[in-house]
Amino acid sequence: MNTSRRKFMRNAGLSLGAVSMLDFSLFAGQNEAGMQPKTLQDFDSEADYWEWIRQSYTVSSNITNLNNGGVSPQPKVVQDVFEQYNRMCNEGPSYYMWRILDKGREAVRQNLADLAGCLPEEIAIQRNATEALDTIIFGLNLEKGDEVIVTNYDYPNMRNAWLQREKRDGIKLIWISIPLGVEDDDALVKLFTDAITSKTKIIHITHIINWTGQILPAKKIAAKAHEKNIEIVLDAAHSFAHLDFSFKDLDCDYAGTSLHKWLCAPFGTGMLYIKKEKIAAIWPIFPTDKPDSAEIKKFEALGTRSFPAEMAVGRAISFHNSIGIKRKSERLKFLQQYWVNKVKDHPKIKFYTPLGAGSCAIATVGIEGLQASEIENKLFEKRGIHTVSIIWEGVNGIRVTPHVYTNTNDLDSLVEGLLEIAG
Ligand SMILES: Cc1ncc(COP(=O)(O)O)c(C=O)c1O
Structure with a gap:
């Protein structure tokens, strides 16, 4: 076999090997072979379903992240696929990335x-x-x-x-x-x-x-x-x-x-x-x-x-898609209303968010006599709850954004914290 033919065979083998290593269905967002996405029907109750969603994330026991509006964490399956691709690219970046x-x-x-x-x-x-x-x-x-x-x-x-x-x-x-x-x-x-x-x-x-x-x-x-x-x-x-x-x-x-x-x-x-x-x-x-x-x-x-x-x-x-936008949207609104309804009647608590039919996951809340940063710091120092202070155009409060992995215990802690701070 001449040198150029041998070189061609080697290159062809390399590309075939590389291609077969990859599950291309992942690009299309399908699941790893044999893994079907779970749906609500697979669980005894809706609460069990959302707990399973929570377990699909690598939720920290150190902090309660209620600033998902800033940037959200990825479910573990997304982290895994990302790491798989990243490791592969590190074996030959230009080849694996571009080709x-x-x-x-x-x-x-x-x-x-x-x-x-x-x-x-x-x-x-x-x-x-x-x-x-x-x-x-x-x-x-x-x-x-x-x-x-x-x-x-x-x-x-x-x-x-x-x-x-x-x-x-x-x-x-x-x-x-x-x-x-x-x-x-x-x-x-x-x-x-x-x-x-x-x-x-x-x-x-x-x-x-x-x-x-x-x-x-x-x-x-x-x-x-x-x-x-x-x-x-x-x-x-x-x-x-x-x-x-x-x-x-x-x-x-x-x-x-x-x-x-x-x-x-x-x-x-x-x-x-x-x-x-x-x-x-x-x-x-x-x-x-x-x-x-x-x-x-x-x-x-x-x-x-x-x-x-x-x-x-x-x-x-x-x-x-395994959750579905309708269910996800309703859940996010439910989480917002869950904590908002428990604090909104406190005389010192003020909302900057319209709380009617058109609301979503996000709500911004202030406490009379306090700067937003004081509320943010107190929640973090005492309870490990991470939110973000908003001081902008008449707003002086903390923005709270739960996500699908947030549970009502997280929000109960937020409610207790806010009521404690408001006095
Ligand atoms: C309304 C709005 N637009 C744009 C952006 C910018 O997003 P990114 O940081 O992804 O560029 C943000 C980020 O928080 C945002 O809240």
Whole structure:
């Protein structure tokens, strides 16, 4: 056998060996061979089911994590798949990352699209919500004098991106102030529509406001905006895999989300959505040779990033699907109401979150006479409960965000702690 033939055989064997080592179904988010996801029907009671979900995470006995809104932990199966891919990549990074793991990209994209309720051709895999939303904010063709409606409760990274465009390109930001505690959808829609002028091109909507957990009526605002040919950028960082909705139904033009919050995918994963017919007009931040192409993949020319994290997203999706968005969304709301109802009548306790029908997992609570950081510190020092202080635009409280692995004992401890601090 000549040298080049021998070399070819060796390479072919290597690729076959590598491919057969990998269970490709994992990319599509399916389970390891022989492991079926459990469902509620497999348990005697709903409480048993949620306890099993809790056991699926590596919950710490050192701290009670009630800041899942910041970033969420991954179920053990996701950690395992991530570590498996990571170890494999460390045996030959460029080979296993670019030639093997990357084969899973389209399956992950398809699964994300199914979850988001859109086409796979409309989804780009990103590293976080900031990257996805900045891609839109900096990629839009806007001219001097064009107006963009933003609010006092948009996330700082997004505010800063719009502010930079204002400084650099002369677009005009129209700021609206959302009063705390408004529950009336029509009043909220009116706040946005009253700010529209003939120059308005974009409305930026933070679907769930991170400071307070308030849900904005994004679909209703989008409908009004589209009547005037105004486009919607949706910050779905807190709504994706938390609320039961689809991008198509909501009818946003562009959206960005993290996957390491409510989907519990590996840290440093996110997703960009752009309506198919609008892709060509958005400039990528990291261009390919065809920056004006109509292909969503032009937004994935990021250079080297964590392929193990991206590919383990498939496993996070299958875990999420085994619960189902409807059940998950209801459970998250139940957990919020469980603790809120036990403290809300205390005269010194004040909520910054609308607590009516439209609420979700997130709630922000303050105690009269105390700074948010004092409440946060007391809960952590005495009970190991981790929350986050929010001081922003009239809010002075701690944000509490349980997740599917949180149980009522965790929340009972929070309730006792809050009542103790409030006196
Ligand atoms: C509303 C909102 N948008 C965007 C982001 C940014 O998310 P990431 O850190 O994944 O970029 C956050 C993060 O908390 C957020 O709360």
